[in-house]
Amino acid sequence: MHIAVIGSGYVGLVAAACFAELGHTVVCVDNDEQKLEALQRGETPIHEVYLPELLQRHRGLRLSYSGSVAEAVRASSVIFIAVGTPPLESGDADLSYVEAVAREIAFSLNGYKVIVEKSTVPVYTSEWLKRVIRLTCPENEEFDVVSNPEFLREGTAVTDFLYPDRIVIGADSERSREVLEQVYLPLLSGSYYEQAHRIPEPGELADRVKVIYTSAKSAELIKHASNAFLAMKISFINAVANVCEAVEADVEEVRRGMGSDARIGSAFLRAGIGYGGSCFPKDVAAFRSVAEQARCSFRLLDEVIAINEEQRSRFIAKVREALWTLKGKRVGVLGLAFKGGTDDVRESPAIAIVKSLLAQQCAIQAYDPAAMKGARNILGDSIAYAGDAYEAAQGADALLILTDWEEFAALDLERLKQVLRYPIIIDGRNLYSLETMQSSGLMYVSMGRPVIQHPSSATRKLKSGELAK
Numbered sequence: 001m002h003i004a005v006i007g008s009g010y011v012g013l014v015a016a017a018c019f020a021e022l023g024h025t026v027v028c029v030d031n032d033e034q035k036l037e038a039l040q041r042g043e044t045p046i047h048e049v050y051l052p053e054l055l056q057r058h059r060g061l062r063l064s065y066s067g068s069v070a071e072a073v074r075a076s077s078v079i080f081i082a083v084g085t086p087p088l089e090s091g092d093a094d095l096s097y098v099e100a101v102a103r104e105i106a107f108s109l110n111g112y113k114v115i116v117e118k119s120t121v122p123v124y125t126s127e128w129l130k131r132v133i134r135l136t137c138p139e140n141e142e143f144d145v146v147s148n149p150e151f152l153r154e155g156t157a158v159t160d161f162l163y164p165d166r167i168v169i170g171a172d173s174e175r176s177r178e179v180l181e182q183v184y185l186p187l188l189s190g191s192y193y194e195q196a197h198r199i200p201e202p203g204e205l206a207d208r209v210k211v212i213y214t215s216a217k218s219a220e221l222i223k224h225a226s227n228a229f230l231a232m233k234i235s236f237i238n239a240v241a242n243v244c245e246a247v248e249a250d251v252e253e254v255r256r257g258m259g260s261d262a263r264i265g266s267a268f269l270r271a272g273i274g275y276g277g278s279c280f281p282k283d284v285a286a287f288r289s290v291a292e293q294a295r296c297s298f299r300l301l302d303e304v305i306a307i308n309e310e311q312r313s314r315f316i317a318k319v320r321e322a323l324w325t326l327k328g329k330r331v332g333v334l335g336l337a338f339k340g341g342t343d344d345v346r347e348s349p350a351i352a353i354v355k356s357l358l359a360q361q362c363a364i365q366a367y368d369p370a371a372m373k374g375a376r377n378i379l380g381d382s383i384a385y386a387g388d389a390y391e392a393a394q395g396a397d398a399l400l401i402l403t404d405w406e407e408f409a410a411l412d413l414e415r416l417k418q419v420l421r422y423p424i425i426i427d428g429r430n431l432y433s434l435e436t437m438q439s440s441g442l443m444y445v446s447m448g449r450p451v452i453q454h455p456s457s458a459t460r461k462l463k464s465g466e467l468a469k
């Protein structure tokens with residue numbers, strides 16, 4: 001099939017590369033000239049496992065890039081809209097990019113096309129799209145609008161796309177539904193999974209990819225409701241973590257107990273500094289607006305957002321408690337991306353915490369395996385950028401872990417102890433077990449778990465006679 005993907009960001013570029021991998025001829029469109037030039041030179045503008053090799057494999061063969069929506073539309077029978085839907089001040093999704101693309105598509109229709117919402121959009125967007133396109137396109141042009149929300153996660157985007165839990169097809173006509181089935185056929189029939197050169201499966205292969213057929217409106221709601229639910233799980237466990245701290249229990253034990261209930265599941269039940277990224281914060285806010293506009297009370301979402309915001313202040317309070325005063329302290333920071341495995345710093349809780357520490361006159365030296373460039377665009381020269389984790393810790397009064405990169409869970413603790421000015425780690429992601437930290441000789445503060453004091457604090461107390469009393 002001939003497919004156009006409009007918007008070559010985290011979703012569009014991955015979708016385009018994967019559609020080419022499935023055997024389609026794909027043109028990937030963007031209006032960011034620098035990004036297009038980089039793609040045309042063979043570069044991969046985002047950090048995503050397997051993406052460079054897919055782009056390399058298909059570039060110039062089944063995958064091309066273009067700055068022209070019109071050309072791409074005319075050459076394709078299916079058009080995926082994957083532009084951004086950032087939040088407005090009000091919390092509503094900004095749909096102006098989607099609308100602008102819809103108008104351009106409408107001008108260029110030449111025969112029946114299926115226009116697919118890949119961007120995350122509020123319910124009713126498909127109706128608006130139909131209306132805008134109908135009013136703009138030449139009379140008698142045939143088209144359908146389908147909602148096909150994307151559930152990939154940054155960091156594992158390619159394997160999420162090629163090995164999905166489910167594919168949701170929100171089509172209001174039989175004809176458009178069949179077109180979408182053709183797009184995903186190699187996944188639905190399983191033929192892709194028999195190919196020798198397939199991208200390797202991330203775990204055990206399910207028998208079949210589940211496909212869920214719905215109306216366009218339900219599909220739009222599935223995406224918003226799913227993200228709001230996952231955000232709720234994160235806020236829920238964070239609230240539980242706060243109770244654990246108050247009663248000296250261990251949230252990791254509580255999580256294990258809760259998560260092993262199949263009805264609950266352990267995913268997204270990690271206590272930490274809260275969710276961030278370009279999806280959860282804006283999608284929860286947008287879903288709250290949708291509910292409000294539909295005159296439905298959904299105050300649960302207010303609480304999800306409030307807990308998430310409080311979590312950052314609670315973390316800063318932990319840093320203050322460990323360091324006594326913040327002004328003039330040198331703080332090492334591990335992680336700037338909103339989560340491990342990506343270079344994306346949009347709405348990153350790590351960046352918010354760094355900004356807050358800067359405002360309190362701390363000096364920051366930070367390291368992230370992939371997000372240094374993105375962080376520099378936001379933080380400029382207000383912090384020092386380290387070459388690795390140990391350089392970030394060098395001479396610091398404490399080391400903060402803010403992103404759950406795998407490599408931060410396997411640090412040489414002895415070496416850290418030597419380079420830190422004070423042997424203090426404050427872990428906003430609970431990457432270490434208490435047992436490991438107990439024997440490390442470091443003070444270890446984490447989320448929802450007892451603090452492990454540095455051995456010298458006991459000695460100090462002993463010396464001052466405090467413990468003897």
Ligand SMILES: NC(=O)c1ccc[n+]([C@@H]2O[C@H](COP(=O)([O-])OP(=O)(O)OC[C@H]3O[C@@H](n4cnc5c(N)ncnc54)[C@H](O)[C@@H]3O)[C@@H](O)[C@H]2O)c1
Nearest residue numbers: 007008009010011030031032082083084085119120150154
């Ligand atoms: N990032 C994720 O993990 C993720 C996951 C699922 C769904 N989504 C949703 O997918 C959508 C895209 O997200 P993203 O993270 O890929 O955004 P992004 O900002 O990385 O990419 C959007 C791209 O669209 C391009 N663009 C904007 N207007 C354009 C126009 N008129 N013509 C051509 N290109 C245009 C931009 O230049 C940019 O490259 C959003 O609605 C998001 O909520 C994102």
